[in-house]
Amino acid sequence: MQEAGETKAGGLKAVLTDQLRNIAPVFTLMVLVIFFSAASPSFFTADNFMNILSQVSITAIIAVGLTFVILTAEIDLSVAAIANAVGITLAYFTLQPEYVNIANLPLNGVIAIVLTLATAVVFGLVTAFGVTWIGIPSFIMTLAMMQIANGVSALLVRGQIAYNYPDLITTLGTESVFGIRWTIIVAVLFLAAGHFVLKYTRYGRYIYMTGGNREAAEYSGVNVKFIIGSVLVIGAVCSGVAGMLAVAYFGSAQQNQFDTYLLDAIAAVVVGGTSLFGGRGGIGNTIVGLLVLGVLNNGLDHIQIDSFLKILIRGLILLSALIINVYAQRLREKG
């Protein structure tokens, strides 16, 4: 009773403590937008805004799956490698021009897409098996999966480049409807679906509770292994979809073309304020995180700045987000 009163009496400070992880990213986003708008006349335009959305759309799809994984206090380092392998798998199942000398098993477009998605599921199941059944920490297990996915990519393309994909994917990856790129629409659909599952379904509640206190979830009769295994599969499927759209978006499928996506996806989730310790945050945070990253990457191109310095700046932004993330957690645990 008394303690309850104290929480209330804390007032504004308590709210700020509680909401630090949500407020800080929004504040960062506003500062960046204001800064770049002042620094470059070409930044704050409708065209450029669509540009930014388009630039983050592929990352967004990966980040949806990663949000699920990080909410359970696990991590998936294989998302970009799986996106790459799945994109290349799609090319493998599509008839390539004769001059492209790679492994090729041309199939009907729909079948190719279904089989490719199944590949993503298999990647996810292997990770889930390693983490939940064998008990390998996800950090190490997904590091191995990253290497395995890269190996699959290497074997399939053998240093070559593939160009053809099923029509549906080509459309989604390259075309627009009502002036909005399909990749943005797909990303928004994924974000919306992810938000819905996390906030309004029983499964979503189990994800938050498992991340919040795994032991307590287990003692409450939640099948914790299933929850963790399933988010890893969801992570792989999101990566797979992103990989398929991205090869069409890029116009080619080749080794190592997703290298920056791992860091970007993790950064988007963490910068947005989802707790690395699980149980706090969500898709709303991830959206803000994506926009912070998108504005930063795009804005730095609009101002005259050493392109090598950009890498350093991104690193520093990520570091500050990590500090806030850990600090917010500590404040909560104290309070």
Place this chain on the structure above:
Amino acid sequence: MSAQAQGGGDVPPLLELSAVSKSFGGVAAIKDVDFRLFEGEIHGLIGENGAGKSTSMKVIAGVHSDYDGVMRVGGRQVRFRNARDALDAGIGMVHQELSTVPDLSVAENVFLGQQPLTRFGTVDWRRINREARRLIASLGLDIDPTTTMGALPVGIQQLVELSRVLFSGARIIILDEPTSALSPPEVKRLFDVLRKIRADGRGIVFISHFLDDVLEISDSVTVFRNGRTVASGPATGLSKDEMISSMIGRGSIGMHMGESAELASDDSKPVVMEAEAIGDGKMLRDVSLKLRAGEITGVYGFMGCGQIEFARAAFGKIPLQQGRILVDGEEISFRSTADAKSRGIAFVPENRSMMLFRSEPIYKNVSIAILERIHRLLLKPDAERSITKTHIDDLQIKTQGADMELGSLSGGNQQKVALAKWLTHLPKVLILSEPTRGMDVGAKEDVIRIIKKLRDQGVAILVLSSEPETILTLADRVTVLRKGVVAKEFSSGVLHKADLLSAA
């Protein structure tokens, strides 16, 4: 020997406490404690949990420095400011939870933190191994000092820790529950070692709940009750019954709540869940137990007797290595706690934080175990809140509402929330580990009332506790566990606290 322990006119005691008192926040933990330990003496220390044994030993070991009274070591008055001072004065302690490092070798453990160095400042391995071998052999043990600690049985690890204390030069050695995890042959070996140490003229304080062990090894015995030393004298001629009545207080039998109870078991009630000779491969062996609908089965035993493991095995948290579990006569093998829950089994662990989400609202804590009953796919938070509201009223949980964060509740109210999780739809079996530990009187009575009401509603309840009062207050039948096996079962008649203490 007892003559020396008692006499001591010319030889000052190795260690002496005179009228030592210590309180925490105005509450006296120990009061006017007198205690004397002589050279070449093994001194047994007995008393119930909370009787003041640990506090007294912490004063001796320098953990508490602000006490009243006088402590003398070898006749000289001392006041230790910290544990280091006590070590320097030759006082060493072996705790119930060993502080050995399992990944290091035996020799490294013996010399932990005080490795001899060579002229070049590197660790002198030859000397470490040689000295460790000598020291261990002097205790009559044959262990290769290069063996990894973790590969040895607990009994041997304990002896290695003991040799570390000896090596550090301790003249006064305090052993806290040294036999609780040991098998009979291991106990015998420990006693052989202790007699060797005694022959060196050192003094040993032997704290234990196992009265037979105390009687066998001690020269003298001191009994603690309610923070005071109520009896002290030679062990010769002392009986276990005398020790127990001195521990719980003569004449008080049956006078207070929880001192004794009339068991009300009823074999005609249907068996809901049954454990047949189950074991976890470590702590628990061959434990069989039947839980009946509408009955509270109590499992009593000292800490570390296996009741924690038993509760977890019955809830599917740890896998069985032997035996089987039957629910409604059907053999079940739980792959997860979710399996156990779907069979109607509910569990509240001894530590609340293990099953509660501190920074989530109360209603999410309550609903997590019953989400699938409230909604098929989509969440209905309003339904969760109204269910929680009902529990808050029924269990008299003191809070401003279902949306309050769980961490804002007091301990007793958190315990009620932990119970509430399982009360919306009555479980078939409710397993409660230490359901009232650390609660204030009011909350304790509430919880006892709730548990009894559930029993009357037909739930089969298993209460596991190391507090005799809890068992006596609640149980209709009692099983006593001792070192992982069933020591005794009580199902009818009047059961006294002394019976429990004597059986465990």
